[in-house]
Amino acid sequence: MSENIAVLFANEAFYLAFAGGDFEAMDELWSREGLVTCIHPGWNLLSGREDVMESWVAILANPNATRIKYRNAAATLFGELALVTCYEELEQGFLIATNIFIREDGTWKMIHHQAGASPVPPEEEEPDFPDTMQ
Secondary structure (H helix, E strand, C coil): CCHHHHHHHHHHHHHHHHHHCCHHHHHHHECCCCCCEEECCCCCCEECHHHHHHHHHHHHHCCCCCCEEEEEEEEEEECCEEEEEEEEEECCEEEEEEEEEEEECCEEEEEEEEEEEECCCCCCCCCCCCCCCC
């Protein structure tokens, strides 16, 4: 499997954990060695694994959490780092997200997530692998 596809699978795993409210899966996706950061829409910067994971506990435990799915994911690799941009589709509209991964013990782990308001994204291109979100 190409590294590009491996990163896109890691990105998809993030959104599956998010959509499924699965904290254990979310916790497994985030780096344990690198500095992790997160900027949820309308939140201040969260820095450090403890603060970031506490935010996911609160978000994923919320019974009124909005449903989310992603589209138009594109990955760019920079050696041991990978940048994924994609759109997040919510009931209220769209966000555009940046997810950064680092190779840790041979697996792509998230070190940064940021999402902010976006206009309607362009039409989605066909993915390189089956999309399990549909």
